[in-house]
Amino acid sequence: MLDIPTVLTADEILDKAFRKASKVDVRRGTRLDTVRQINISKLKSSSDVIVSTLGRYVKSFPSIEALSPFYSELIDVTIGTDRLKKSLGAMDWCRGQVAKVSRAAVRDMSSQNSTARIDELRRGTYGRISSLVKQVDGELKFLAKARSTIKKFPTIDHEAPTTVIGGAPNVGKSQLVRRMSTAKPRVAVYPFTTQEVSVGVFERARARYQVIDTPGLLDRPLSERNAIELRAVLALRHLADVVVFVIDPSETCGYTRGQQERLLSSLKTEFRDVPIIEVENKVDLLDSGSSRMKISAITGTGVDALVDEVVSALAA
Ligand SMILES: Nc1nc2c(ncn2[C@@H]2O[C@H](COP(=O)(O)OP(=O)(O)OP(=O)(O)O)[C@@H](O)[C@H]2O)c(=O)[nH]1
Ligand SMILES: [Mg+2]
Structure with a gap:
């Protein structure tokens, strides 16, 4: 930078x-x-x-x-x-x-x-x-x-419409960023793989969009968050025009649905002004039957539809 x-x-x-x-x-x-x-x-x-x-x-x-x-x-x-x-x-x-x-x-x-x-x-x-x-x-x-x-700081384009991918650790945020954009963040089976904010881009109808991968967040108050989680909070606070909140209902991430739902509600309270798109990942493992969008970042199922949703939220 x-x-x-x-x-x-x-x-x-x-x-x-x-x-x-x-x-x-x-x-x-x-x-x-x-x-x-x-x-x-x-x-x-x-x-x-x-x-x-x-x-x-x-x-x-x-x-x-x-x-x-x-x-x-x-x-x-x-x-x-x-x-x-x-x-x-x-x-x-x-x-x-x-x-x-x-x-x-x-x-x-x-x-x-x-x-x-x-x-x-x-x-x-x-x-x-x-x-x-x-x-x-x-x-x-x-x-x-x-x-x-x-x-090691990411190079942010402060002009480009920006989507920040957030959620608990290990739910598939980095895998989704790989699917959606040019960025190739590391994906691994254990939590806290992502320690730094990283940036990718994608294009739709000749427009350029920025996607930001963030470290996983735990369900706990801001005052207890560590320096790695705070990087995610800063991206959500300062960079997000839209947030995609990834939930893993299969719980293979190691966090219960309850924990993930509580994290989502606290982010909704904290970031009132930013639209949050809620999406359930790993549908190849489990379809919860909820009304939320379902994707599989691994197989690609539903990812195009999610990108459409993101682009229209950014246009709104
Ligand atoms: N079955 C299945 N596994 C997935 C899917 N998406 C991600 N995974 C797996 O879930 C694990 C975590 O994926 P990551 O993309 O590293 O998750 P993350 O949310 O970025 O994790 P942190 O960076 O640690 O917060 C990896 O083993 C992925 O292969 C999916 O759609 N289906
Ligand atoms: Mg990651």
Whole structure:
């Protein structure tokens, strides 16, 4: 979704900075001038690398305020908004300190007339810069993890009419998304197979529709939901123009009809403004005889009719 550069560790950043500095070569005037210029250039070059690397991290992480509610809440659920801000703040602090220490050292070196002392000043400053960068190593590691989390975020088209597939775990949501759209989410016999929101598309009469697969929800209050379930809640809350609620009356999913019905009623209360299409899956195993739409995501029975229903609900 966002182009965040690889976040290096403190040691890697320092390696990069000092390696670049070791290539600096300047020759001018007297030996003292040459030594002074080489040391100043080395120091400037290494601190520039650090300042610009950390600056790139600060700039490339999305600013939460600028994101759509879905992405900003997703960041909060998966990474923690405050934690992320703290980390980025630490980057800013570190780059400011490195720039300051290096500027002060350059001033000192400019007025020094002993080559040994100049060299010593540069080494000492390297030491101080190293310890500043090492101080934020934990935050760098946190940002590296945050980056890999963000890279896994689904790419949502906020313009396309969107159907969110919801329901208890293991009822066949991902299998249905495979049937309906281009997406190929993983299907497996056990619950909680789907841990991330994923996106597929389908076309009808030349129009493009977005379908979103979500992790399974348990029948429990919002306050008790875990971070994986909350991804599904965010998709339902922020992305759904229509919800398809999948029920597995065969109960082979491992959840009773009663549990699934209670989940459905609580979603109906929570998401009053979104039309919910209720569909019973696994009709190849069991036909409950209810008046709901019946499908089999495995054999494909009823899936075309469901798509028609979705398209007309989106047009309404
Ligand atoms: N017989 C039958 N099995 C189905 C049908 N649809 C899905 N299944 C099976 O049900 C199991 C769960 O399917 P998934 O699509 O992974 O279910 P899910 O709702 O996405 O599950 P989570 O991601 O864990 O919430 C798999 O073993 C599927 O093969 C169906 O129409 N008929
Ligand atoms: Mg799934």
